[in-house]
Amino acid sequence: MQETIFSFSAERNDGTKINLSQYKGNVILVVNTASKCSFTPQYKGLQALYEKYRDKGFMVLGFPCDQFAHQEPGSDAEIAQFCEVNYGVTFPLMKKIEVNGSGAHPLFVWLRSKAHGVIGDSIKWNFTKFLVSRDGQTVKRFAPTVEPEKLEADIEAFLAK
Numbered sequence: 001m002q003e004t005i006f007s008f009s010a011e012r013n014d015g016t017k018i019n020l021s022q023y024k025g026n027v028i029l030v031v032n033t034a035s036k037c038s039f040t041p042q043y044k045g046l047q048a049l050y051e052k053y054r055d056k057g058f059m060v061l062g063f064p065c066d067q068f069a070h071q072e073p074g075s076d077a078e079i080a081q082f083c084e085v086n087y088g089v090t091f092p093l094m095k096k097i098e099v100n101g102s103g104a105h106p107l108f109v110w111l112r113s114k115a116h117g118v119i120g121d122s123i124k125w126n127f128t129k130f131l132v133s134r135d136g137q138t139v140k141r142f143a144p145t146v147e148p149e150k151l152e153a154d155i156e157a158f159l160a161k
Helices: 041-055 076-087 107-113 149-159
Strands: 009-011 017-019 027-033 056-064 129-132 141-142
Touching: 017 129, 027 041, 027 107, 027 149, 041 056, 041 076, 056 076, 107 129, 107 141, 129 149, 141 149
Parallel strands: 027 056
Antiparallel strands: 009 017, 027 129, 129 141
């Protein structure tokens, strides 16, 4: 059987383990996030996308990461509170993870193998985005500089399939 995003599990920031198979049939946007990054205001745009498309089968999953210039120093509880208070985030946030190197979360190893960046498969910075199709196999990668609003056409195309 071919591996898909639904083959993976993760831990929510409250410690609850989830299988991504619970999102089968949804288009999923996976983002490595950080609270002290110049791109942190993108949380607002990510939340807006989630609100606009969630009833059509769209999910945003945030994965806080502290691998880039120590821009996510807080605990999982502090991160969740920051995101809720400052950006009204209601989409699922996971436990802080690594996205590169030997300690990289298996989901990000898979995502990087499915959609390479401009210079190889490593993630270069916070707010790299991976859009995954409903079948869990097609992955499109977006650089941190791509604002969430710029993903709407791709999200709509993936939702239409």
